[in-house]
Amino acid sequence: MNADPQAKVGQPVLKVDDLRTHIFLKRGTVQAVDGVSFHVNAGETLGLVGESGSGKSMTSLSILRLIPKPGARTVSGRIEIDGINVLDLDEDTMVRDVRGKLVSMISQDPMTSLNPVFSIGDQVGAAFRFHDLVRGRSAIRDAVVNVLQRVRIPSPERRLDDFPHQYSGGMRQRVVAAMAIACSPKLMIADEPTSNLDVTIQVQIIRLLREIQKETGVGLIFITHDMGVAANICDRVAVMYAGRIVEIGDVETIFDNPSHPYTQGLLDSIPHLGRRRERLYSIPGNPPDMQNPPSGCRFAARCPHVMDRCRSEYPPEATVAPGHMAACWLVGKNE
Amino acid sequence: MILEIDNLVKHFPVGGGFPFGGSKGEVKAVDGVSFGIGAGETFALVGESGCGKTTIAKLILLLEKPTAGRIVFDGTDLTNLNSRQVKEYRRNAQAVFQDPYSSLNPRMKIRDILAEPIRAHQTMGRKDLERRLDEVLEIVGLPERAKRNYPHEFSGGQRQRIAVARALTLNPKFIVLDEPISALDVSIRAQILNLLEDIQKELGLTYLIIAHDLALVEHVSTTVGVMYLGNLVEIGPTAQVFDDPQHPYTQALLAAVPRPDPKHGLSEQLATGEIASALNPPSGCKFHPRCPHVMDVCSQTYPELRRIGESRAAGCHLLEEQSA
Secondary structure: OOOOHHHHOOOEEEEEEEEEEEEEEOOEEEEEEEEEEEEEEOOOEEEEEOOOOOOHHHHHHHHOOOOOOOOEEEEEEEEEEOOEEHHHOOHHHHHHHHEOOOEEEEOOOHHHHOOOOOOHHHHHHHHHHHOOOOOOHHHHHHHHHHHHHHOOOOOHHHHOOOOHHHOOHHHHHHHHHHHHHOOOOOEEEEEOOOOOOOHHHHHHHHHHHHHHHHHHOOEEEEEEOOHHHHHHHOOEEEEEEOOEEEEEEEHHHHHHOOOOHHHHHHHHOOOEOOEOOOOOOOOOOOOOOOOOOOOOOOOHHHOOOOOHHHHHOOOOOEEEEOOEEEOOHHHHHOO | OOEEEEEEEEEEEEOOOOOOOOOOEEEEEEEEEEEEEOOOOEEEEEOOOOOOHHHHHHHHOOOOOOOEEEEEEOOEEHHHOOHHHHHHHHHHEEEEOOOOOOOOOOOOOHHHHHHHHHHHHOOOOHHHHHHHHHHHHHHOOOOHHHHHOOHHHOOHHHHHHHHHHHHHOOOOOEEEEEOOOOOOOHHHHHHHHHHHHHHHHHHOOEEEEEOOOHHHHHHHOOEEEEEEOOEEEEEEEHHHHHHOOOOHHHHHHHHHOOOOOHHHOOOOOOOOOOOOOOOOOOOOOOOHHHOOOOOHHHHOOOOOOEEEOOOEEEOOHHHHHHHO
16 A cells, blocks of 8 residues: 555546557458547546547557457557556566556446455455455455455455455445455556446446545546446546547546537537537537548537538547637637 | 325235245335326435335336226226226337337337337328338428438437337327436437427327436426325425425425535435335334434324315424324
């Protein structure tokens, strides 16, 4: 455990620079992640929002170097975690020193991320045994009880020897969170951690993640397609569309003052509790085919403000205000 | 009322197994539910997983037989129909399911998918059939040439349009929508939602929508029924229920919905713990172990639905105290 997590708040724990992860198929190449740059500071939550196929999960798998092989390959870019470029590391080092220890992951479905034939105590204890952080049976048992307490599992010493099927959905996701924080990582990636849960349980898990973050100062990447969840947990939000980040900024800016037409359309098209509207705005058309992405802006075909230039040249990342970037030709024009 | 449900019960036996041994217990999926849906209305059933909302949809579509209770559609009791009457009923009551990737047969062309309900119910000349297919495709905003393609050639949103078109081919009066947009991409959802609203206005349809997304329910429905562990705990006009929820469970559910507005602050956690097992539900009010206002009486007696005003009802002992 770090002596003083507060001392590190604000330092970037992750820097991703021009990341490109492509999937090579017989029929052609899918540019799943195509030039993505962002950073995450200690103690902050960055939301990656976008619809399925926008590249948010591929981005997170690239950071962990867990992209499906063969087929997918990170073709260029830099991923710096705590100052180390993980793209330079070999698989042994990734396993020994990075995954679980420096970066951990909370996935969507706790039923598939837990092994049904091992007890909860065994599985959470594996993190300590593998990274050789705690030695001896009873010491590991104590460490597991401690970490299960931190994720608010009631009377963990009695539930240690239970199996995953004896836990409810929300409790299982707490166990996964316990495994993720066991080795005090610098960065945690949560990929749709609440999408399979009911709303009354979802709010419990969101609150838990925020509390954990306050206690440990861990940097968190929160992947979601639910704008409501993003508004609840994130400090900053990156909106992805067709393999690229189209807009990034702090959460108030993205929700109150979005600059990219895709972000604007997305926010207008979701029903908002307590704000009744006659009709929702609907973004016309469908997301582009990622094997043959359009040249120019990938949102051009669906954009209400499309200009000739949008169809031929991809807009550069334009700064709207400090910390707020949007990749749209309209942004440069307004200056 | 186009559809009336009276004290509907569905229990599923668990364990034991054929041919030896008795059943070990019963899952009380639906445990005495009554409501009515008026013609032209959109009635929404909401609640968390395991509350019985999908079982009710299956009972209404005659995909399951009720343990007890009655379902009356347009004056006909559905519980004792012969096969010809069932067919006649199904012409009027259609369904659109959650996942258009599994609800469309991948080996059939769109023409055959859309023609199948017509072929099952009536004889129609080839030309008339083609005309009808073109009509429904136009209603859902797909080109006529779509008939020649297979489902895999379409995107998720387009597939859901095809599923809607299939439900419309027989000119039904009533459609059950079971989570119609939750499997779709966020930017496509509003398209399908607006389409369903337009169709309803144009054709005068009645909808029963099953959903867990409360913001969606508030947007589309006229009446809402909130379910918890097989019971209806609150029912009434959507605007009234959402503005001033009476049952603590409805309050907890609405407070937990994350708002797409950072200024709103974190969603509130009013209910503790998780939904109990329907195999062994809590005594009295089934919500009492999670309720912030729990009293002694809650674990002893089941609170029947009580009328509130003209068109609302909720089942909670707190409401009895207030009126006493």
